[in-house]
Amino acid sequence: xxxxxxxxxxxxxxxxxxxxxxxxxxxxxxxxxxxxxxxxxxxxxxxxxxxxxxxxxxxxxxxxxxxxxxxxxxxxxxxxxxxxxxxxxxxxxxxxxxxxxxxxxxxxxxxxxxxxxxxxxxxxxxxxxxxxxxxxxxxxxxxxxxxxxxxxxxxxxxxxxxxxxxxxxxxxxxxxxxxxxxxxxxxxxxxxxxxxxxxxxxxxxxxxxxxxxxxxxxxxxxxxxxxxxxxxxxxxxxxxxxxxxxxxxxxxxxxxxxxxxxxxxxxxxxxxxxxxxxxxxxxxxxxxxxxxxx
Numbered sequence: 001x002x003x004x005x006x007x008x009x010x011x012x013x014x015x016x017x018x019x020x021x022x023x024x025x026x027x028x029x030x031x032x033x034x035x036x037x038x039x040x041x042x043x044x045x046x047x048x049x050x051x052x053x054x055x056x057x058x059x060x061x062x063x064x065x066x067x068x069x070x071x072x073x074x075x076x077x078x079x080x081x082x083x084x085x086x087x088x089x090x091x092x093x094x095x096x097x098x099x100x101x102x103x104x105x106x107x108x109x110x111x112x113x114x115x116x117x118x119x120x121x122x123x124x125x126x127x128x129x130x131x132x133x134x135x136x137x138x139x140x141x142x143x144x145x146x147x148x149x150x151x152x153x154x155x156x157x158x159x160x161x162x163x164x165x166x167x168x169x170x171x172x173x174x175x176x177x178x179x180x181x182x183x184x185x186x187x188x189x190x191x192x193x194x195x196x197x198x199x200x201x202x203x204x205x206x207x208x209x210x211x212x213x214x215x216x217x218x219x220x221x222x223x224x225x226x227x228x229x230x231x232x233x234x235x236x237x238x239x240x241x242x243x244x245x246x247x248x249x250x251x252x253x254x255x256x257x258x259x260x261x262x263x264x265x266x267x268x269x270x271x272x273x274x275x276x277x278x279x280x281x282x283x284x285x286x287x288x289x290x291x292x293x294x
Contacts, residue, residue, distance in 0.1 A: 069268075091109060248269070
C-alpha cells in the first residue's frame with residue numbers, strides 16, 4: 001500500500017466518524033460543559049447567564065429544602081438496596097425451584113416493569129386516594145382500623161411513593177438475579193446438601209458467592225439510580241406534601257422551570273454528581289481492596 005493510499009484510508013475513517021462525533025459534541029459535550037458553568041451563574045433560563053461565583057453553593061448549603069431532598073435521596077437509596085433487592089433475590093431463588101411454568105412466573109413479575117411511570121403512578125395515586133381508593137372501601141366494610149394513610153400524611157408519604165416505585169421496578173432485578181442463578185454450578189449445591197448443609201447455609205455460602213458479581217452490579221446501579229429519583233415522585237406528589245417527598249431531581253426541576261432559577265437548580269444538580277462519585281470510589285475500593293471483581 002502506497003503512502004498516499006494509506007493517508008486516504010485514514011481520512012476516510014475520520015470522515016465516517018465525523019457525523020457521530022459532531023452529534024456527540026452537540027448533544028453531550030457542550031451540555032456537560034454548560035452544566036459545570038451554570039452552577040456559578042444567576043440564570044432564569046432565558047437571559048444571558050450572569051457569573052456570581054459560589055453564591056449558589058452558599059445558598060444551597062443554607063437551604064433546608066436541599067437538606068430534606070438529599071436526605072430523601074439517601075432514604076430512597078437505603079430502601080432500594082435492601083427491601084426490593086432482598087425480595088427480588090428470594091423470588092429469583094424460588095423461581096429456580098419451579099420446574100413448570102417458570103417463564104409464566106417471570107412474565108408476571110416483570111410485567112409491572114413495562115408499565116410506564118405515568119400509568120403506575122396514577123394507579124397508586126388512585127389506590128391511596130382517601131375518597132375513592134382502598135381506604136374508602138375499607139371504611140365501608142368496617143376495616144378502617146387497618147387503613148394506610150398514603151400521601152395524606154407527610155411522615156408516610158415517602159414510604160408510600162417508594163412502595164409504588166418498588167411495585168413497578170423490582171421485577172427487573174428478579175430477572176437479573178434469576179439469570180445469574182441459572183449459571184450457578186448446581187453440583188456445589190448438591191455437594192453441600194449431601195454434607196448436611198441447610199437451606200440457609202446453602203444460600204449464604206454457595207449461592208450468594210457465585211452471584212456476587214451480578215448482585216454488586218445490580219446494587220450499584222440501583223444506588224446510582226436512587227440519586228436520580230424523579231419520575232414516580234413527580235407523577236404522584238410533585239415533591240409534596242410540604243416537601244416530604246422532595247428529591248434533588250424534583251427540587252432543581254421545579255426551581256429551573258416554575259422558579260426560573262436555572263443557575264441555582266444547576267448548582268443543586270451537582271450534588272447528584274458528588275453522590276455518584278462517592279459511590280464509584282466505594283465501588284473501586286471493593287474491587288481493588290476486597291477483590292470484588294465483576
